Amino acid sequence: MNNVLTDTRPIRLKGRSFLALVLTPELPFDGWLARLDDLAARSAGFFLRRPIVLDVGGLDIDRSQLKELIGELANRSVRVMGVDGARSSLLGVDIPPALTGGREASDFEAPAAETTGDAGHGKTEASVHHPEPQPVRAMPSIIISQPVRSGQSIVFPEGDVTIVGSVASGAEIVAGGSIHVYGTLRGRALAGSVGNSSARIFCSKLEAELLAIDGLYKTADDLEPQLRGQAVQLWLEGDAIVAKTLN
């Protein structure tokens, strides 16, 4: 059977990062679940609507124990979206999918203990920092002050990337924010990679192989030829990449 594709719009593939709460169970699970119950009792709905990841790295358990633990958590309305650090023998269709490549973020603030100074809660809160809410921070950025060579890849999902030098053919810049190249851009530049449609790409000389903003791509062949070799900025207007010469 042949399916005729009538709608030829490309499927849009994007990366997006979410902050998940990571639970690290400890053996024996009975004791750990009791401490979890205690934490939940102090703040109803602490786990509600939060993506939960179970970190089982270093735990000596088998698959039935893991399944049982996930069941116990489900009974407490804690739904596990993924398992980190699991051996492949622990995984299966009835276990949430394995997650890899996570990066540390600041710890979640656990609900505070009663102000009566109950020392019994000290153990639960041993790993909790940042008692006050985090202030709004400026978007981070990095500056690379040498040429990016062929085969090198600069990945910075946190924010802007500035290159003082050229980006060689076969090199790649991936930024969560905008990309600035004070030199010739010959390689690939992927801006707004974590779903930032306001990201832009700037370069003092455009010879790029591939340009992308927020998951929308443009190859060298799609570029207007008169932009080649020019100082150019690119941004997103709706679902189209717009390019214009600087100056």
Added chain:
Amino acid sequence: MAKIIVVTSGKGGVGKTTSTAALGAALAQRNEKTVVVDFDVGLRNLDLVMGAERRVVYDLVNVIQGDAKLPQALIRDKRLETLYLLPASQTRDKDNLTAEGVKRVMDELKKSFDWIICDSPAGIERGATLAMRHADIAVVVTNPEVSSVRDSDRIIGLLDAKTARAERGERVEKHLLLTRYDANRAERGDMLKVDDVLEILSIPLLGIIPESMDVLRASNLGAPVTLADSRSAPALAYLDAARRLAGETVPISIPGERRGLFGKIFGRRAA
């Protein structure tokens, strides 16, 4: 203080072995004790270009594996007594090179030589990374065409990341040696121009070696081009490059073709 130079390129066939032999001979002619080391285990060529293929008894792999002592494997050049060759093994492969073994050989060579020139194999795998591992200076051999330039760029990135110096937070001194350059063809746009290559690679220029039949002739004679005919255009270019490596300031020139002035004008007009 001994200096370790790696002659590297990423791409094959651009002139690494020719340049290793020519620069080695040129440095040795300055009365500085020089050894050229072939890292192309399994595909050795440096012994042929040096004209020492019939004198190889032990090789680099034998020394690394402890089957021979370093002085047993070193071959002294018949023309220059300051020039030595440490050949590669033809019957083994690059897996026989170990990081510790290479370091031991380099440390031992540093005690008795002024210049250690490592002829890297093509590629970016084990042989190439071990050849560049202990280098103080890298000579990046590039032809004026896009694929060679891109491979050189890749190698420069590795020199900044994978060498012992880079891991200590120091930098490997990098120099571009542009080989097989033909001014007329560059002018016609058949080849990249010197400025284009320099703009892409952004490392200092060590020299421009003209495309010449003398290079092939010297290889077949089994002599480094700087020894075979030291008055030829490529030999003069290599001799200048060696002087720059040794720290002298020599202005860069594109060595003139053999034709006279009339030929040059005629050549330009024909193009």
